Amino acid sequence: MDLILAEKPSVAKNIADALEIKAKKDGYYEGDAYLITWAFGHLLELYDAKDYDPKFARWQESYFPFIPTQFKYKVKSTYNKPDTGAKKQLAIISRLARRHDVRRIISACDYDREGQLIGDSIISNLRADKPVFRMLLNEWTKQEVLRGLKHARPNSELITLRDAGVSRQWADWAIGINLTSVATLKYQPGRGSVLNIGRVLLPTLKIIYDRDKEIAAFTPERYYKLVALFQTAGGATYEGVYTCKKQTAFSEKQGLEQVASLLPGKLARAVHVERNEKKEYPPVLFNLSQLQGHITNKYKGWTADKVLKIAQSLYEKKLITYPRTSSTALEESLVKKTAAVLKAISKGLPYEKDIRFTTSKRIFNNAKVESHSAIIPTYMLPKRLNTEEAIVYNAVKNRFLMQFMPPAEFLETTIHTKLEEGVAEGFFVSKGREKRADGWHQVEQVNGKETFLPNVEEGERLKALSGKTSDHMTTPPKPHTEKTLLHIMETCGRKLDKDDAEQLMKGYAIGTAATRADTIKKLKDIGYIHASGKALHCTETGAKLVEQFPVQRLFDLAFTGRLEKQLFDIEKGRLDKQSFLQSIFAFIETAVQEIKADETGKIESMAKTKKRQVTETLGKCPLCEKPVIETNKAFGCSGWKSGCPFVIWKNDKYLARFKKKPTKTMVKSLLKHGFVNVKGLKSKNGKTFSATLRYQQQGNYFSWVLEFPKRGDGQ
Numbered sequence: 001m002d003l004i005l006a007e008k009p010s011v012a013k014n015i016a017d018a019l020e021i022k023a024k025k026d027g028y029y030e031g032d033a034y035l036i037t038w039a040f041g042h043l044l045e046l047y048d049a050k051d052y053d054p055k056f057a058r059w060q061e062s063y064f065p066f067i068p069t070q071f072k073y074k075v076k077s078t079y080n081k082p083d084t085g086a087k088k089q090l091a092i093i094s095r096l097a098r099r100h101d102v103r104r105i106i107s108a109c110d111y112d113r114e115g116q117l118i119g120d121s122i123i124s125n126l127r128a129d130k131p132v133f134r135m136l137l138n139e140w141t142k143q144e145v146l147r148g149l150k151h152a153r154p155n156s157e158l159i160t161l162r163d164a165g166v167s168r169q170w171a172d173w174a175i176g177i178n179l180t181s182v183a184t185l186k187y188q189p190g191r192g193s194v195l196n197i198g199r200v201l202l203p204t205l206k207i208i209y210d211r212d213k214e215i216a217a218f219t220p221e222r223y224y225k226l227v228a229l230f231q232t233a234g235g236a237t238y239e240g241v242y243t244c245k246k247q248t249a250f251s252e253k254q255g256l257e258q259v260a261s262l263l264p265g266k267l268a269r270a271v272h273v274e275r276n277e278k279k280e281y282p283p284v285l286f287n288l289s290q291l292q293g294h295i296t297n298k299y300k301g302w303t304a305d306k307v308l309k310i311a312q313s314l315y316e317k318k319l320i321t322y323p324r325t326s327s328t329a330l331e332e333s334l335v336k337k338t339a340a341v342l343k344a345i346s347k348g349l350p351y352e353k354d355i356r357f358t359t360s361k362r363i364f365n366n367a368k369v370e371s372h373s374a375i376i377p378t379y380m381l382p383k384r385l386n387t388e389e390a391i392v393y394n395a396v397k398n399r400f401l402m403q404f405m406p407p408a409e410f411l412e413t414t415i416h417t418k419l420e421e422g423v424a425e426g427f428f429v430s431k432g433r434e435k436r437a438d439g440w441h442q443v444e445q446v447n448g449k450e451t452f453l454p455n456v457e458e459g460e461r462l463k464a465l466s467g468k469t470s471d472h473m474t475t476p477p478k479p480h481t482e483k484t485l486l487h488i489m490e491t492c493g494r495k496l497d498k499d500d501a502e503q504l505m506k507g508y509a510i511g512t513a514a515t516r517a518d519t520i521k522k523l524k525d526i527g528y529i530h531a532s533g534k535a536l537h538c539t540e541t542g543a544k545l546v547e548q549f550p551v552q553r554l555f556d557l558a559f560t561g562r563l564e565k566q567l568f569d570i571e572k573g574r575l576d577k578q579s580f581l582q583s584i585f586a587f588i589e590t591a592v593q594e595i596k597a598d599e600t601g602k603i604e605s606m607a608k609t610k611k612r613q614v615t616e617t618l619g620k621c622p623l624c625e626k627p628v629i630e631t632n633k634a635f636g637c638s639g640w641k642s643g644c645p646f647v648i649w650k651n652d653k654y655l656a657r658f659k660k661k662p663t664k665t666m667v668k669s670l671l672k673h674g675f676v677n678v679k680g681l682k683s684k685n686g687k688t689f690s691a692t693l694r695y696q697q698q699g700n701y702f703s704w705v706l707e708f709p710k711r712g713d714g715q
Contacts, residue, residue, distance in 0.1 A: 001035060002033065002035070003037065003102045004108050004135070005037055005108060005119055007038070007039055007109040007119070009038045011108065011316060012036045013029075018140075018142040018146060019036075026092065027093075028092060028096060037093050039093075039122060042117075042118055043089060044076060046074075046170075047071070051074065052072075059181050059185055061182060064592050065592040067174055067588070075087050094125075094126050097123075098128055103131075104132070105123060105130050106132075106135050107134050108135040111138070112161075113165035114165055120155070120165075132154070134157070135148040138322045139315070139320075141378050163577040164567050164577075166577065167580050170581060174584060176197065178591075180194060180196055180197045182595045187548070187601075197549075197551075197554070200511040200519050201523060203559075203560040204520070205529065206546055207485060207489075208480050208536050209538045209543060211477060215479065218476035220474050222471060223251055224249070224256050224470065224472065225249060226256040226259060226470075227239050227240070227241055227467070228242065229465045229466045230417055232456060233462075236454035236455075237465065238453050238456070240427075241429050242428055243428065244427075245426070259423065260466075260467030260469050261467070263466060264465060264466055265463070266420070266423055268419050270460045271416050271459075272416035273457060274413070274414045278410045279410075280407055281407045282399070284329070285375065285376060285400065286328070286374060287325050288375065289326070289486045289489070291323070291395065291396065292483075293483035293486045297482075297483040297534070300534075303520070304486060308324075310389055319380055319382050320378060320393065321375055324514035326370050326509075327369045327371075327372060329363060329368035330373040331366055331369050334364070338364075341377060343357075345379075345400075346401065346404075349401075355404050356404055358404060360403075376400045377397045398443045408435065408437060408441045409436040409439060410435055412432070413432040413433075413434075414431055414432075415430040415431075416429060419464065420461075432453030479535035481534045481535060482520060486520075489511055490513075492557055492564075493510075509561060520536075529542055548600045550600075551595065553587075566583075616629065618664060619671025621638075621644060621646050622697070624639050628667065628671060634647050635650070646702065647702075648662050650662060655704070659680075660678065660682075666678065675693065675694045676692070691706050692707040
């Protein structure tokens, strides 16, 4: 019997389905050859400082720097108390691991450093004397689960991956607890709010700050252009932009107007005509950052964090491969599997005849794959997707299909036209672009701008009809969006060719594909940046922090990039964990002293000064008629302190049986009408149905009553 540990319940379900195990127990599945249990992400977390010493319950500058002699773990906590669900699940995993019929433990957590850390921290806590193996998968389809079990590797071969995860976790804990504590005491004494300092937070903030400063310092300048209209002997016309000494924009208008006034009726000649057939190839396969950038840029209201959550859900539903990847190509070993996926998802498409499988190096290239291949669909076709899931899934599917379509083809034409009489020193440039074949543009109906030019031959004589000058103003740099910010974080701020970026920058980055969305979200949540539409800007707090905080190395992209590169090197076995941690702890010692010695003023925090939201009343309590309101955990009577028992828990177990959670809309209907019609309920066999729900009092408590509409009653 093998015990398989999955990272989440949904993944455990996928494994159980693949192994055709139906028997679900409390916290695990049981079959003839396998037990399958799960975590809820991190079940264990690092000690807080006060767990090492009670004095840290109240911060004082003299207590810092503080580096534990030994980092310790405890059960994940909620509101400073051990999480009962995590504690229970750890006990279940421990009991299963100690069963006499369990011969080995297989970690099936995500194949990345965080997944390795989650699995190893739980398994080491078990102290079960059983061999440990690792299942390394990129998707949760049945075929891959069976293959992964067959080729499970000894967990000892993943020590460097675990060391990278531990190093990241310990380093970020030590930086956070020391610098956040001392900075808060120094710059916000007695305010009751925290000034968050982090290894990835601050350089990301600095990127936005620098762009805001560029925009603020920008001074618009006026410039001028001259456009002439020419006519061929056959009567066709085209425009050309005046170019002199490689310039098309000029600071003086008078000279251009003189040329424009002399143009009408003048003879000209096409001194240079160049025509080129150009092929445009599709953009490369998505990694996570590029998927996030694509969707946040294309659709209003989307954030990188939202894209990641939906992509993760599609991954757990077996519809796409592992999303937290930095790669934009596929492993060469996936050729056969990819061909099968392409065949499955291309059936019936209007451009199916144009799809041709190829093993191009642009698609299959081990040198461009780091841990996980690019994101692609699996062979499983979605039966039903909601609107948001469809946006993410179709983006992945379409980008995949594009790789196997012909290139789009264009005829690009350049004409240089010069006046024969020497009226002007320069010449006029005309550029045309005509689409000859749609190719991969068919997948998403890409409609690029086309400019048609008449069929002019080199040396042909022409006639200038008119000339017109136009006024323009230079524009400031655009504010960063999540798309542009993700790109800078991914490349550590360096401007590199798209196809070479992954090779040149392996390991150098601000955060990882898995953490960048959370970094941007946290910067918003703690009040360092804010979004205005798609644009990101620093708040006053964020700007003051950049300008006043003395540990300037934490704002340096190169410094943070080197730290990320060192974690990458630990993962690859090129650097040992202890050397990295020693350098981090030495940096912390110095940084703490720099903060203590700083004499700048307070830094205001917006994290705790947001406008207090007005609590919405959902209706009257059916028991005491006081307002029913929403809290983090429930919809309940505002008179609960007076003893009113009316409450609808958000994790209601009865509704959970039907894969449903109570919503604000449902509660409003219940309070107003006494019932609510609910769609999308799921039966035990997975079928979806609709029903009427009532929440009726039975003694001192309320319980749900499920009713089905009668035939012909119109419901």
